[in-house]
Amino acid sequence: MSAAESVGTGKRAFGAWLGIGAVYAYLYLPILILVVFSFNASRQMAVWSGFSLDWYAKAWQDDAVIQSLRTSLFVAFLSTVFSVALGTPAAIALGRHRFRGRGLVDGLFYLPVVIPEIVLGFASVVFFGLAGWKLGFWSVVVAHVAFSISYVVFTVRARLSMLDPKLEEAAADLGAPPIDAFVRVTLPLLAPGLVSAALLVFTISLDDYVVTSFVAGSGGTTLPLQIYSMVRTGVTPEINAISTILLLATFVLVLLSQRYETGVAGRGTSAIAASVVIALGVFSIGGPVRDAGKRELSVYIWSQYLPDELVAEFEARYGVRVNVELYDSNEAMLAKLQTGVASYDIVVPSDYMIEVLRQNDLLEEIDTRRLTNLDNLNPRFLGLPFDPENRYSIPYGWGTRGIGYRKDLVAKPIESWADLWDPALRDRLGMLNDARENFAAALKREGKSLNSTDEAEIARAAGLVEELKPLVRTFESDTFAENLLAGEVWVTQGYSGQIARVALEDPNIVYVIPKEGCTLFVDSMCIPKGAPNEDLAHLFIDFVLEGRSAARITEVMGFATPNRASLEFLPPEYRDNPAIFPPDKALDNCEFMTDLGEAMEIYDRFWTRIKS
């Protein structure tokens, strides 16, 4: 080879490495950043302030996280066992026997892999509904088994196709009856495929969110569900830490699975796999002993709304067990209740959703005579438009969706929605990723109701939102407060609670209710139709209405409490914080969002155009 050729080859190799490097960077850089920041001492996302394992410690001590991890592992373990037990015979039947309709059956096994998960999830819920099977832990297992079987069939069939069918004939030829031949020859040779399938299915079950979110009921909150509901109340590095652990587990399991599938697994790999399985098994079963025989109260609530110690206190006082399940949107909660097979005793919907739930006849009436602490509530939060007589709902917490900004980065204090239309904010403005909220900003700026159904008003507001668009850096409903804390955005529309919490960390952050008013929301406790423990539900509502309970809840969620009696229990930085408890007159122009019915289509139409 001449020198010129060798240089050319070297350059090509360099180019190839560069290309591969770019692709891998594209694939893994975001994940790498997540992992790096899970070790960040600061809670701020984009600022590195030193190495720390605090977030791992925090996650480890977070009972809800640990419990959901246990649930995830147990679900994964059971669905692995069942799907391998069911999928293996199917794979063998398809791989080894010729029969009429095999092509069709074969195709049907591939389908669940390509069917959108959301369809699978919804179909599963409908099925459980028709079958009258209560959503809970087992419904998750059953749904996971359903989609896992396909993966088992693939993996085992792939292994089977590498297996010489002559081996089974040889066994028969030497006098082995079919079962003996299967046990002595086929099964041992198939074993790597089975282990590989098991690891794969375990991983898929561990990671699944979409299907699980549909079918999970009381006792079925898996780690992905827990993470997702935590995201809603702000991304903290704790989530990075949990995600990193989940990633690591997934990575190890997939790696092992591949080693088995390609047959390079040796004794070392088997030892690792066995110890991982045993460790996970011990961990998932070794949780706190379930108090068998105790009555159970099931609470379906937003993440970070209910402190663990309150749950423990309620359990101790009444000798019951409390099951806390989490949701991340009103719509998810509605969907779950509509299945008719979810059995919750308490749900905590937002204002407009209470109307929807009532219209769908999904709420039980609350007997206010059984609530001894009702007087603790500020009368301002009773008899609200969505439930004028409080027959169905008791307020839990409230807040506003106004404006947060950094006073160190903007020229003058923000007071009005109109201040957002400032060219100086180009690429430094955050808006919620929600049609109604964006239009609310524009409608309020114009002095209109944020519940407007007037097409001309909405069209005019759409024009304003369109004008705003070039200034917007992110449309974001989860991490707006973190973005503000990191200085990523200087001004953002957002929930009072999250912004109040970051304001406690950084005094440069200010939350303001614009003078034109903004959205006011109240989340309330309701008892769903058919609640199995309606008496416990009343006890729980009354418990929350105690001043001390309400104060603890406010500290955890960062939203205001409608509970007057709680004020004396609240630390001053909460009690006297105008971001959490704004002065009454700031609320004068605020409105509850109402269900707009058909007019919502107008909003959606404009919003789609704006976002495209």
Place this chain on the structure above:
Amino acid sequence: MAAVVAVQSVTKRFPGIAAVDGVSLDIEDGQFVTLLGPSGCGKTTLLRLIAGFERPDEGRVLFGEADVTDVAPHERDVHTVFQQYALFPHLSVADNVAFGLRRGRVRRSRDEIARLVREALELVRLTGFEDRMPAQLSGGQQQRVAIARAVAPGPRILLLDEPLGALDRKLREAMQLELKQLQRRLGISFVFVTHDQDEALAMSDVVVVMKDGRIEQMGTPSEIYEHPRTRFIAEFVGVTNVIEGSVESIDGSTASVRTPAGLVPLSARANGGPALATGDRVTVAVRPEKIRFADLDGAGVIAGRVEDARYLGDVTHWRVRLVDGSAWTVFAQNDGTPEALAPGTEVGLVWDTGHGVRLEP
């Protein structure tokens, strides 16, 4: 004495094809029977019908007096040596060999199994390989394990499905000899499937030539070679030269056949067929080694022109173009008689009357 295996009018159809079509075959005790034919002729299917892996659509399979048509493979007293050996990759050599000993109708003690494994491995000269895994063995060694595994339980019939196909030529020839010796020593019947005619001729007591699911001819190797019944067999087994013509005259036991290349002699009773009559159309086959070069003007000589020669040391293969355009092959021993014929040389070809074989049309 009854045949150890009797296949009676067996037909096996696969979608679109009759793989075995009305075949009847008796295999005598202690015979080395070879099923020979091109791929797709049905020889492997016939073997699998005997092993029980396939069930016939029509006909019966008998082992001795017993009808085993509906008996599952694991209950049949035959064992198979598979084409790619089909050794159990997760079992050691000893466990592979012991597999059949631990099963079947005969209960054997642990000691007896160990002894039989040792003997079987001795038989194939693999003593000391007991603890190896199949993947650690060469192809020839795997072959021996496969044989040991199949013979260890002492079957009355051993079925071998192209067992030498995967070996290189030298090893294959050595194994042919070894298999033949093994068969004599064990005194059991071997049913051997191959598409290699040399292998079939070298090893067999009986060769069964198959074509399109049917038996084309059955006989000893020399019967098959010297007296092929059809053109297919003549050309499949060995090399042959064929010419067509019509009977011009008959003089006692010898007929003269007029061919485009000249008059050739033919035994009037060749191949035991019906007697010839003047005017009959016949096809005559002559093996290349039976032909000699001769002067052009001799009796029974046909003319041709040398095209080329392949010098192979012991013999030379000549290609000669006849006047009718067909190419003939002549094998000549390199026994000192100088036969340096330049291409283009005109030559005469001649053979003994008895060596011309009349093929069925």
